[in-house]
Amino acid sequence: MIADILDGIVLGLQFGLLAAGLTLVYGLGGVLNLGYGQMAVIAAMAVAFARDAGVPPLPAVGLGLLAGGLLGLLLDRTVLRPVYRLRGEARVLLSLLLTLGVSFIVDGYLNWRYPLKALTLHIGGGAVEILGVPMRRGSLVASAITLVTVAALFVFFRRTSLGRAVRSVIEDEEGARLVGIDPSRMLRLILVLSGVLAALVAVTRAMVSPVDVKSGLSMTVFALIVTVVGGLGSVYGALLAGIILGIVNVVAADLIGTYISLIILLGAAALTILIRPAGLLGVKE
Amino acid sequence: MLEVSRLAAGYQGNDVVRDIAFHVDPGEAVMIIGSNGAGKTTLFRCVIGLLGPSSGEVRFEGTDITGMPAQRVVRLGIGFVPAERRLFPRMTVEENLSLGAYPRRPDPETLAMVMDLFPRLAERKRQTAGTMSGGEQQMLAVGRALMSKPRLLVLDEPSTGLAPLLARATYEALRVLRERGLTVLVAEQQVPLAMAFSDRGYVLENGRIQTEGTSAELAANPDVRRAYLGVT
Numbered sequence: 001m002i003a004d005i006l007d008g009i010v011l012g013l014q015f016g017l018l019a020a021g022l023t024l025v026y027g028l029g030g031v032l033n034l035g036y037g038q039m040a041v042i043a044a045m046a047v048a049f050a051r052d053a054g055v056p057p058l059p060a061v062g063l064g065l066l067a068g069g070l071l072g073l074l075l076d077r078t079v080l081r082p083v084y085r086l087r088g089e090a091r092v093l094l095s096l097l098l099t100l101g102v103s104f105i106v107d108g109y110l111n112w113r114y115p116l117k118a119l120t121l122h123i124g125g126g127a128v129e130i131l132g133v134p135m136r137r138g139s140l141v142a143s144a145i146t147l148v149t150v151a152a153l154f155v156f157f158r159r160t161s162l163g164r165a166v167r168s169v170i171e172d173e174e175g176a177r178l179v180g181i182d183p184s185r186m187l188r189l190i191l192v193l194s195g196v197l198a199a200l201v202a203v204t205r206a207m208v209s210p211v212d213v214k215s216g217l218s219m220t221v222f223a224l225i226v227t228v229v230g231g232l233g234s235v236y237g238a239l240l241a242g243i244i245l246g247i248v249n250v251v252a253a254d255l256i257g258t259y260i261s262l263i264i265l266l267g268a269a270a271l272t273i274l275i276r277p278a279g280l281l282g283v284k285e
Numbered sequence: 286m287l288e289v290s291r292l293a294a295g296y297q298g299n300d301v302v303r304d305i306a307f308h309v310d311p312g313e314a315v316m317i318i319g320s321n322g323a324g325k326t327t328l329f330r331c332v333i334g335l336l337g338p339s340s341g342e343v344r345f346e347g348t349d350i351t352g353m354p355a356q357r358v359v360r361l362g363i364g365f366v367p368a369e370r371r372l373f374p375r376m377t378v379e380e381n382l383s384l385g386a387y388p389r390r391p392d393p394e395t396l397a398m399v400m401d402l403f404p405r406l407a408e409r410k411r412q413t414a415g416t417m418s419g420g421e422q423q424m425l426a427v428g429r430a431l432m433s434k435p436r437l438l439v440l441d442e443p444s445t446g447l448a449p450l451l452a453r454a455t456y457e458a459l460r461v462l463r464e465r466g467l468t469v470l471v472a473e474q475q476v477p478l479a480m481a482f483s484d485r486g487y488v489l490e491n492g493r494i495q496t497e498g499t500s501a502e503l504a505a506n507p508d509v510r511r512a513y514l515g516v517t
Contacts (some may be wrong), residue, residue, distance in 0.1 A: 175371030177355040
């Protein structure tokens with residue numbers, strides 16, 4: 001049971017980080033990116049191909065993160081351009097449709113060209129015992145990286161003026177413009193950041209289990225569920241929901257089965273919306 | 286300093302204000318008065334760049350700012366305090382103020398000046414803006430606009446939603462700022478307050494400027510007295 005909970009926390013932190021990228025983009029720009037998981041997959045493939053070409057692990061991971069950031073920028077400059085002309089609900093819907101389209105194209109191409117490709121990053125060394133439970137070193141490294149990233153995000157949003165500027169756009173876009181902040185530049189920055197986060201999650205996942213070309217959709221779905229439970233637009237909500245759902249997922253998978261665990265996750269999300277429509281830490285509109 | 290000519294603006298092709306011309310000279314306090322729905326907010330949103338004009342021109346210190354987005358206009362030296370205040374509700378007083386200086390770091394002297402003008406803000410530095418009273422939020426909105434060291438401060442109905450005592454306190458603060466050389470443009474429907482404060486004014490009715498003059502002239506105008514000063 002303790003092993004399940006520890007595993008769940010590792011998975012949950014990654015869920016949370018993944019969802020943070022999705023929820024930030026939504027909170028800031030009313031853009032729901034359903035191609036988010038594919039960004040993670042492309043970044044993972046970039047790392048895998050770099051490794052095949054003989055690039056050492058760290059530079060390869062660096063390339064993957066760079067690829068993730070560039071994908072965010074590319075999305076901002078191309079697919080989302082027509083989306084930016086719309087406001088409110090129409091904007092959410094068009095962003096959802098267009099990014100879903102992109103995700104189909106990416107999935108189709110990768111499944112056709114590289115159906116068996118997967119990224120695995122082996123972290124050497126034996127198991128480490130935590131609370132009497134042997135944990136794989138890969139899981140611990142992945143958790144450590146995730147925790148450091150969460151802390152860095154926290155510092156960025158709380159302590160830097162750029163981070164505060166991003167938050168101000170989420171809180172009141174017009175107020176932000178009145179202090180001289182350009183919301184569209186902040187959104188571009190956050191799209192790049194979300195791409196880097198997606199890449200980081202792909203890389204840390206690959207330390208625990210292989211990330212294959214088919215994992216895009218499930219990553220988007222997990223991120224979406226965590227975002228809904230945590231509250232749209234709330235980074236802390238995403239992290240909290242990520243940890244809770246991570247534990248639920250691992251425990252359910254262990255006790256009942258992997259397939260059922262996804263249904264339980266969806267059930268948890270639906271229940272949250274019934275009880276707290278704004279999510280755990282979401283803001284009421 | 287600010288010159289508006291032949292300006293028309295509105296929503297979905299329907300002009301709310303038409304053929305607007307007015308100016309504000311350096312050091313002046315100018316009011317635009319009018320009843321609810323006269324178009325004051327539309328006019329100010331258009332001047333500051335939150336709303337594109339359908340025709341006309343806006344110039345600030347000689348620069349054409351017609352249709353320039355608000356985030357650029359405010360960086361030229363205009364501070365805007367909207368009627369809804371538009372604070373960042375989950376951020377502290379301190380964070381709201383330092384964002385006012387964005388993208389620069391908050392200038393300690395300006396911050397001290399704001400805290401001195403509104404001691405309540407100094408007492409509530411760590412409180413989140415959304416949990417403060419209407420009067421305190423208004424102080425914070427003015428303070429945030431001042432943090433960018435504007436040369437022109439534009440306020441849309443600063444007395445809205447405030448008890449008479451707080452509305453008077455707001456105008457008292459504006460008076461202090463004026464004595465220090467700030468130019469002020471204010472839209473108001475509580476006319477007596479604005480009239481006691483301003484040098485000159487314009488009367489906006491049904492989207493057009495009907496009358497203009499010094500505050501003394503407007504106070505003596507029978508139409509203005511009947512419509513806005515409650516004198517029959």
